[in-house]
Amino acid sequence: xxxxxxxxxxxxxxxxxxxxxxxxxxxxxxxxxxxxxxxxxxxxxxxxxxxxxxxxxxxxxxxxxxxxxxxxxxxxxxxxxxxxxxxxxxxxxxxxxxxxxxxxxxxxxxxxxxxxxxxxxxxxxxxxxxxxxxxxxxxxxxxxxxxxxxxxxxxxxxxxxxxxxxxxxxxxxxxxxxxxxxxxxxxxxxxxxxxxxxxxxxxxxxxxxxxxxxxxxxxxxxxxxxxxxxxxxxxxxxxxxxxxxxxxxxxxxxxxxxxxxxxxxxxxxxxxxxxxxxxxxxxxxxxxxxxxxxxxxxxxxxxxxxxxxxxxxxxxxxxxxxxxxxxxxxxxxxxxxxxxxxxxx
Amino acid sequence: xxxxxxxxxxxxxxxxxxxxxxxxxxxxxxxxxxxxxxxxxxxxxxxxxxxxxxxxxxxxxxxxxxxxxxxxxxxxxxxxxxxxxxxxxxxxxxxxxxxxxxxxxxxxxxxxxxxxxxxxxxxxxxxxxxxxxxxxxxxxxxxxxxxxxxxxxxxxxxxxxxxxxxxxxxxxxxxxxxxxxxxxxxxxxxxxxxxxxxxxxxxxxxxxxxxxxxxxxxxxxxxxxxxxxxxxxxxxxxxxxxxxxxxxxxxxxxxxxxxxxxxxxxxxxxxxxxxxxxxxxxxxxxxxxxxxxxxxxxxxxxxxxxxxxxxxxxxxxxxxxxxxxxxxxxxxxxxxxxxxxxxxx
DNA sequence: CTGAAAGCGCTTACAG
DNA sequence: CTGAAAGCGCTTACAG
Numbered sequence: 001x002x003x004x005x006x007x008x009x010x011x012x013x014x015x016x017x018x019x020x021x022x023x024x025x026x027x028x029x030x031x032x033x034x035x036x037x038x039x040x041x042x043x044x045x046x047x048x049x050x051x052x053x054x055x056x057x058x059x060x061x062x063x064x065x066x067x068x069x070x071x072x073x074x075x076x077x078x079x080x081x082x083x084x085x086x087x088x089x090x091x092x093x094x095x096x097x098x099x100x101x102x103x104x105x106x107x108x109x110x111x112x113x114x115x116x117x118x119x120x121x122x123x124x125x126x127x128x129x130x131x132x133x134x135x136x137x138x139x140x141x142x143x144x145x146x147x148x149x150x151x152x153x154x155x156x157x158x159x160x161x162x163x164x165x166x167x168x169x170x171x172x173x174x175x176x177x178x179x180x181x182x183x184x185x186x187x188x189x190x191x192x193x194x195x196x197x198x199x200x201x202x203x204x205x206x207x208x209x210x211x212x213x214x215x216x217x218x219x220x221x222x223x224x225x226x227x228x229x230x231x232x233x234x235x236x237x238x239x240x241x242x243x244x245x246x247x248x249x250x251x252x253x254x255x256x257x258x259x260x261x262x263x264x265x266x267x268x269x270x271x272x273x274x275x276x277x278x279x280x281x282x283x284x285x286x287x288x289x290x291x292x293x294x295x296x297x298x299x300x301x302x303x304x305x306x307x308x309x310x311x312x313x314x315x316x317x318x319x320x321x322x323x324x325x326x327x328x329x330x331x332x333x334x335x336x337x338x339x340x341x342x343x344x345x
Numbered sequence: 346x347x348x349x350x351x352x353x354x355x356x357x358x359x360x361x362x363x364x365x366x367x368x369x370x371x372x373x374x375x376x377x378x379x380x381x382x383x384x385x386x387x388x389x390x391x392x393x394x395x396x397x398x399x400x401x402x403x404x405x406x407x408x409x410x411x412x413x414x415x416x417x418x419x420x421x422x423x424x425x426x427x428x429x430x431x432x433x434x435x436x437x438x439x440x441x442x443x444x445x446x447x448x449x450x451x452x453x454x455x456x457x458x459x460x461x462x463x464x465x466x467x468x469x470x471x472x473x474x475x476x477x478x479x480x481x482x483x484x485x486x487x488x489x490x491x492x493x494x495x496x497x498x499x500x501x502x503x504x505x506x507x508x509x510x511x512x513x514x515x516x517x518x519x520x521x522x523x524x525x526x527x528x529x530x531x532x533x534x535x536x537x538x539x540x541x542x543x544x545x546x547x548x549x550x551x552x553x554x555x556x557x558x559x560x561x562x563x564x565x566x567x568x569x570x571x572x573x574x575x576x577x578x579x580x581x582x583x584x585x586x587x588x589x590x591x592x593x594x595x596x597x598x599x600x601x602x603x604x605x606x607x608x609x610x611x612x613x614x615x616x617x618x619x620x621x622x623x624x625x626x627x628x629x630x631x632x633x634x635x636x637x638x639x640x641x642x643x644x645x646x647x648x649x650x651x652x653x654x655x656x657x658x659x660x661x662x663x664x665x666x667x668x669x670x671x672x673x674x675x676x677x678x679x680x681x682x683x684x685x686x687x688x689x690x
Numbered sequence: 691c692t693g694a695a696a697g698c699g700c701t702t703a704c705a706g
Numbered sequence: 707c708t709g710a711a712a713g714c715g716c717t718t719a720c721a722g
Contacts, residue, residue: 118397
């Protein structure tokens with residue numbers, strides 16, 4: 001491993017001083033360095049494959065072009081897609097991500113932030129696998145921060161999150177417009193804001209349409225639980241003709257249960273799911289009609305806002321951005337079956 | 346945002362020189378600094394919440410304690426689990442990961458490596474979402490490197506990969522020992538080493554047992570394709586009683602197809618899948634018997650080997666490590682159904 | 691037009 | 707026992 005060439009090496013080879021090398025390589029040669037020397041320097045740099053040491057640069061310029069990312073593995077919905085999107089936008093803006101995979105407990109988080117601060121990150125992005133409330137640590141206070149898929153209840157920092165309420169309402173509307181009246185809500189039973197907003201959205205949309213509240217099918221966020229709740233509902237005296245699922249895994253469980261019972265989708269049962277980054281819905285049999293989470297858009301915007309502040313384009317302006325979740329028609333929804341058992345008990 | 350305190354600030358507050366601060370804070374005070382000054386320094390550091398600037402440290406010590414990670418989003422099987430495991434081990438060893446999400450094409454990769462080298466990473470880890478052949482770039486040559494879930498055909502660098510052949514053989518053996526004779530192989534039709542090794546493993550195990558080659562069900566690596574291939578096989582005149590699936594999504598497709606057709610698992614059909622980090626198999630209905638990919642173990646070992654070399658404990662020793670994939674009995678496998686149609690055409 | 695100097699924040703010999 | 711100096715690799719005023 002040949003030692004990396006330094007600016008000094010280039011200067012020596014070109015027969016000039018380090019300062020000249022720096023000026024030329026940074027495009028500030030005009031009216032400062034003679035044409036001949038410029039050529040010599042550029043040639044020497046090329047020959048030595050010179051690249052500036054980013055560490056030294058960061059120390060000198062007091063900017064690392066590094067964004068510290070705080071994230072944690074999801075209960076299920078992993079932040080994978082969001083993280084990838086964030087990485088792409090950051091890289092495009094000349095920033096790298098230093099990832100800290102903090103666990104559930106708060107102590108690790110303090111340590112992670114401290115480590116990141118020691119490394120002089122320019123800013124923070126917090127990426128949650130599912131929408132939650134998140135209070136930034138005190139230690140982050142002096143450093144520009146953007147939250148993604150989580151919100152600060154105190155609103156002291158900028159956050160970017162999907163409009164879960166509207167997403168759920170959109171999903172519900174799809175069923176309503178198709179004529180469905182008996183609608184089930186297969187939902188994660190966790191008490192997070194995410195679930196709360198989604199449930200509220202479904203209820204609100206139904207109420208607006210003058211329809212009764214949905215049949216609640218509370219489940220743990222896993223396939224089996226989704227299947228068993230759906231099975232039970234489908235076997236009841238008055239089964240739903242339309243089902244809203246709050247998470248992809250639950251929807252998968254529902255599909256499984258329907259298949260077992262010989263209940264056709266969408267012929268006998270229409271199904272809409274919210275997407276949570278698991279990339280299951282689009283591939284299912286049949287492909288599921290969903291409301292999508294705009295991962296790319298959210299991550300893009302987060303990086304854009306942060307970088308804008310870091311580059312001094314704007315001062316700090318704290319706001320709470322709500323992203324719309326677009327519906328995505330696929331094959332799991334259709335009109336209410338004429339044969340639908342309409343009997344009342 | 347109060348400026349971070351530097352060693353100079355601590356020295357000033359304690360009324361000593363920067364050198365003394367450094368010595369005391371690095372535990373080299375013995376016989377060098379008087380007890381009184383030690384106390385003063387420690388107290389001053391505490392009071393100012395002093396933490397050394399990692400950038401300056403890295404520049405001075407010529408070690409960044411940073412590992413550059415090259416990865417890319419999987420076709421399907423994401424490297425998520427491997428990455429998380431690697432992060433945990435690295436953090437435990439005092440290293441941070443600088444992640445580069447290189448895309449499919451090689452040009453981005455060169456850029457990623459260059460950027461990482463500019464940032465003076467101490468070493469590289471390459472994490473592939475699925476087992477492939479990977480040739481390290483020339484630029485990486487001088488820097489310690491470990492490959493995870495990929496192998497260098499030239500064997501110039503250490504690699505850690507699952508033994509896919511054995512994994513597939515293990516999966517097959519489970520079915521054989523249960524008495525299955527008509528075995529199907531639902532496989533990704535990609536031409537990667539991963540698929541090749543798995544197919545070979547199944548064939549070899551069957552041959553060893555004196556059984557005929559498996560019925561091949563080639564599919565694209567998605568749920569739908571898995572379902573349709575399985576449906577077709579199940580509807581054939583001589584359907585398999587046991588099915589080996591090379592990927593979780595395919596297995597999910599198979600489960601879906603079986604459910605549709607009213608074919609019970611494991612009563613009518615036994616199913617074994619290889620796991621690829623999607624975390625679907627364990628949750629399915631029924632939970633699938635699988636052969637697991639030892640993500641934790643591989644990532645651990647990769648970091649351990651790399652750090653050992655970086656810390657100078659061992660010289661560079663290049664080897665190709667093959668990890669065993671342990672079988673995991675769950676509920677999708679059982680004895681051959683007595684009612685199995687045994688007719689020959 | 692060009693080079694010497696200062697300084698980003700640290701540690702490690704090296705004088706005293 | 708303690709402080710001044712050198713140096714990691716860079717850039718940016720500042721003399722000449």
